[in-house]
Amino acid sequence: MVLGLGILLLVIGVPTAVWPYEIARFEEQLDSIGSKRSWSDVEPADWKVALNKYLGIGMAGFGALFVIGGLL
Numbered sequence: 001m002v003l004g005l006g007i008l009l010l011v012i013g014v015p016t017a018v019w020p021y022e023i024a025r026f027e028e029q030l031d032s033i034g035s036k037r038s039w040s041d042v043e044p045a046d047w048k049v050a051l052n053k054y055l056g057i058g059m060a061g062f063g064a065l066f067v068i069g070g071l072l
Contacts, residue, residue, distance in 0.1 A: 006066025013059025020053035027052075 016023050024044035032039045 002066050003070030006063045006068075006070055009059045009063030009066065011063075013056045013061075013063055016052055016056030017060055018056070020049045020056060023056075024048045024052045 021044065025042070027048070028042040028044045029039045032042045
């Protein structure tokens with residue numbers, strides 16, 4: 001169970017930490033659905049990109065700890 005959670009956190013956390021701008025832009029594009037603004041015109045705020053980066057690092061770190069703990 002712990003090993004599976006760790007792998008899931010790694011699978012989500014590593015791409016979020018490596019590509020925070022692209023993930024944040026995709027989230028903003030999803031948020032723009034239903035508005036009059038074109039989805040290709042949206043840009044994420046700097047704080048959202050930074051938040052995605054640090055959350056991704058945190059998820060990857062906890063995921064690594066869970067995987068190590070699950071293997072021991």
